[in-house]
Every structure is written in C-alpha cells, then in structure tokens.
Amino acid sequence: GAVVSQHPSRVICKSGTSVKIECRSLDFQATTMFWYRQFPKKSLMLMATSNEGSKATYEQGVEKDKFLINHASLTLSTLTVTSAHPEDSSFYICSADSPDSENTEAFFGQGTRLTVV
Amino acid sequence: LAKTTQPISMDSYEGQEVNITCSHNNIATNDYITWYQQFPSQGPRFIIQGYKTKVTNEVASLFIPADRKSSTLSLPRVSLSDTAVYYCLVGVLSGGYNKLIFGAGTRLAVHP
Numbered sequence: 001g002a003v004v005s006q007h008p009s010r011v012i013c014k015s016g017t018s019v020k021i022e023c024r025s026l027d028f029q030a031t032t033m034f035w036y037r038q039f040p041k042k043s044l045m046l047m048a049t050s051n052e053g054s055k056a057t058y059e060q061g062v063e064k065d066k067f068l069i070n071h072a073s074l075t076l077s078t079l080t081v082t083s084a085h086p087e088d089s090s091f092y093i094c095s096a097d098s099p100d101s102e103n104t105e106a107f108f109g110q111g112t113r114l115t116v117v
Numbered sequence: 118l119a120k121t122t123q124p125i126s127m128d129s130y131e132g133q134e135v136n137i138t139c140s141h142n143n144i145a146t147n148d149y150i151t152w153y154q155q156f157p158s159q160g161p162r163f164i165i166q167g168y169k170t171k172v173t174n175e176v177a178s179l180f181i182p183a184d185r186k187s188s189t190l191s192l193p194r195v196s197l198s199d200t201a202v203y204y205c206l207v208g209v210l211s212g213g214y215n216k217l218i219f220g221a222g223t224r225l226a227v228h229p
Contacts, residue, residue: 004160034217043204044161044219093160095217105151106217108160 002028004096006109013084013116021079021112023050023094029074030096034106035067038091050077050094084116121205126224135192137223139205142186150181150188153204155222161204165190200227 003026013019023033031052036044048069049057056069068080081088095108122140129135141150149168153161165172167179167188178191192199204222 006160036219043221046216046218049216091158095160105163105166108162111158111160113158 002026002096002098002107004030004094004107004109006092006094006112008112009110010113011115013114015085015116016083018080018082019084019114021081021092021094021114023077023079023096023109025075025096025107028096030077031074032097033071033077034095035069035077035079036093036095038093038111040091044093047079052077081114084114086116089114089116121207121220123203123205123220123223125221126226128226128228129195130228131196132194135195135199135225135227137190137192137203137205137225138187139190140187141205141207144185144207148185148207150179150185151206151208151217152177152179152190153206155202155204161219164203195225195227197227197229199225201225 005024005026007022011019033050035047037047038044046059047062047067048059050069050071052071052074058064066082068082071077091111091113093108093111095106098105120143149166151166152164154164155161165174165177165179167181169181169185172179180189202222202224204219206217208217
C-alpha cells in the first residue's frame, strides 16, 4: 500500500519556540492531507485539512495562527506549532487518502511525539 | 458524518475469536464502514472496509446486517500482538477526499 512518512518521530522543544513537522507521501501524490492530534489514552482529533496549493481548512476550535499548515507540493505537507506551550505536547499524526479513486482507505504517518518543556 | 458507538474496552485470550460491534444508527446511503487499528505511539492502520453483507481479508472479517445500522469486526484467533485500539468509522468521500472523524474506539487487551 501507499506510504506516508512523518518527520521527526519525536521532538522536544522549549516553551515559546516553534516546531515544524513534515508529512510526506512517499510513493504517490496527495492533493489532500489531514492533520490529527492525539492526547494520551484519547482518540484522534482532526485538526485541519491540508490542501495542496491553497489554504488549509481548520476544524472548529483549532487556532490557524497557532498551527500553521503549508502544503506546498503534492507530496509534502508541514505543520508548524508556533510559540509552543506545554499544553501543546501531544502526538501529531498526518494522513493522506489512497491514490486509487475507487478506494476510500486512508494512509497514516507513524506520528510525531511533541514534548514542550 | 454518522456517529459511531463502540464498547470502550474488551478483553480476550490468545487463540480466541474476538468480535467488536459498532453501532451507527444514522449511517447514510453512501457511507462506507471502515475499521482501523492503532498501536501505542503509532498512526492508525487500515484493517477492513465494507458497504454491506460480509467482507473478509487476510486479517479480519466484517459483518454488516441488511439495515447497516451496525457492523461487527471479527478477528479470528487473536494473539498478543492484536492488543490495540480498534476504531470503527463511517464516512464517504466528500468533495473528493475522505474526511475521517474518529470515535473513542475499543481498547482490546489480549491475555496469554
């Protein structure tokens, strides 16, 4: 199946700094990617839909100026957590749809564990 | 997007068959039913997808009754490595992409 890769898998940053997380579709093009956040023992929460060449669509309650999304190419979307605070510590996961238009399977990255100290 | 309801947790033993049922009373005509598996600190992994009746692949079976208001994921002869969270999702390609909204999932623990 298609492969989605995230980088880094784990990052620790200081409060007030910004962190960039990359999500790449390795063997297919993804015009749309999704970003999720997951707290311990909780389910995935959809943050935003990343659209190649246009602005991201954010879910209600997600600050677009806090979580900057850039989908500059058909294989790369980035999520930047700006001015990070300890409460931003979480597991961030991206996904992309199958390149097969007849298939509704989504492929997920391995996730990025962000710890803000 | 239809809301789904699953048991919060289940326990089983190695070698047993596990059936996880999901309720989706408000499923729409065009909605598919998809199950994902997630291990700790990993992204979810696709298990199986269906629209009606029964679907089987190399890892699981999915049973969907005629009214489609529920579905049952069946894992044959589970092993310790099947300990994970299982999510049932109902949705459809919307605007050309698949927007997935996750419910709470079912935390399956397989014991020796």
